[in-house]
Amino acid sequence: MKKLFGIGTGPGNKEYLTLKAVRVMEEADIIFAPNNNGKNMALDTAKDFIQGKRIVLIDFPMGKVKKEDYENAAEIIKKEIPEGKSGAFLTIGDPMVYSTFIYLMENIEEMGVEVEVVPGITSFLAGASKSKNPITVKGDKFLLLDEMKDEEILEKVDSVCILKTTKNKESIIDTFEKKNFSYTYVKRCSLKEEQILMDKEDILEDEDYISFIFGRREKDD
Ligand SMILES: C[S@@+](CC[C@H](N)C(=O)[O-])C[C@H]1O[C@@H](n2cnc3c(N)ncnc32)[C@H](O)[C@@H]1O
Structure with a gap:
């Protein structure tokens, strides 16, 4: 065989x-x-x-x-x-x-x-460790996407990773801002070109397919 x-x-x-x-x-x-x-x-x-x-x-x-x-x-x-x-x-x-x-x-x-x-170490787990963004803490709901089509879905989760970000980064970030999510962009995690970006303009300038965006709901004061 x-x-x-x-x-x-x-x-x-x-x-x-x-x-x-x-x-x-x-x-x-x-x-x-x-x-x-x-x-x-x-x-x-x-x-x-x-x-x-x-x-x-x-x-x-x-x-x-x-x-x-x-x-x-x-x-x-x-x-x-x-x-x-x-x-x-x-x-x-x-x-x-x-x-x-x-x-x-x-x-x-x-x-x-x-x-x-x-199995292998998936990109978003490697990136979460590198950027020190916990994926989930007790009681959290986490969502993994390769495209964000429905912004209302964020109402139901505490954290989200969106892979293949070259598609519509601007609308993803706008949605995070509207829904009060902080965000981190991780590019080429673990490679020599690795970058961790949090500034909106820097993120929008980058066009690397080997990147993802992590979002987390900000706590209400
Ligand atoms: C076709 S998917 C493959 C996902 C892969 N099987 C995984 O477990 O991560 C390709 C996407 O994975 C993500 N990706 C893969 N390696 C990455 C890395 N080193 N840093 C950041 N994102 C990565 C990017 O979002 C890229 O667009």
Whole structure:
């Protein structure tokens, strides 16, 4: 039987790789990662541990990825893993959080390939530690989003992390200000370009996709 591991490589710095992720990558016969113009951040994180291994970058079309695209990617992965061997599909952060691997996993399992997921440190937890923003304290309700479509949702929570912030940062910040939430912008957490910004103008100037915004309800006096 063939086996595919979905591996979370954490926020970017190799020190945040788990021991299990390192062992599984070292033992894998082949490494897969999504193709971002010939590059991939998870591969950069893992590079010291996958030297000399066959690496296959999987293409996904720009914009909305369709069901057939995941099926095609799953076919390629199944074909590339040698019989009785294992492959490792690398994802940034954790594979179960807003990741391509979630969709691939379903197709791969249907094709008779065993799947195991190795968790990674997700971006927003690494960023919360770095910026010393508690995600939750006793009794809190926390919300994770990749887009804020409905500002009223903030009425129901105490803290929120919004990933993929390049989309509509200005309206996110305006909503935080209107709803009396403080906010922190975390860019490239754990990498050398890391920045933690709290000034609205500085945040709006930045256009890095590898960033998120954390918001917390201000306490009433
Ligand atoms: C497709 S999602 C992947 C999420 C990932 N699976 C995780 O667990 O964090 C991509 C988003 O993750 C966030 N992200 C990933 N790494 C980051 C980092 N080092 N610093 C800040 N944000 C990061 C950004 O919001 C980015 O737009």
